[in-house]
Amino acid sequence: MSLSPVLDISIDPEFHPCIPAALLRLGYLFPELDFAVSERGVTVRGASGSNPARLQREVSYQVYREKIFRQTLPMRQSLYTMLAG
Template sequence: MAGVEIVDQMGPHSADQITIEIPPNFRSFLNGALVRVQAQYPSLRFVASAAGVEVACISPGDMADVRKSVLHAVYREKIYVETLPLRQALIEAVTAK
């Protein structure tokens, strides 16, 4: 199956490995996001790459769901990182004596 190339809305890719493109301004959030996604899909292998996320051992039927989960996890990680100082300041203000 490794020699089969699929062309769809994600562009050309092999049937058992795809690259999910992540915009450059979101790439700094990949590592935290990949931990979450790996827990959702323990049978798949996720690797951050220059273009985004490489996903190995994926079946064609799972591509859309995995892509959706990866993009959602990256966005959630971005929100988490960007709001952490605000949440810490709020907790400090509430618990300060």
């Protein structure tokens, strides 16, 4: 059974390395939908009754959240080392 596309979300190329980790979280939040990396960003397939604006907002939020996580990881690791050492 093929799932019809619900939404093709364009993500700025600077954020593309963050997409796979964000898709893991999105799969947990929306188990009825199928999220995949596309050339432009993210393709969402599945429940046609989904709210496209909400999905786009949630995908953007999760990708940006992953970018912040990656950017702050060295700082957090240094802090943990300092506190534990």
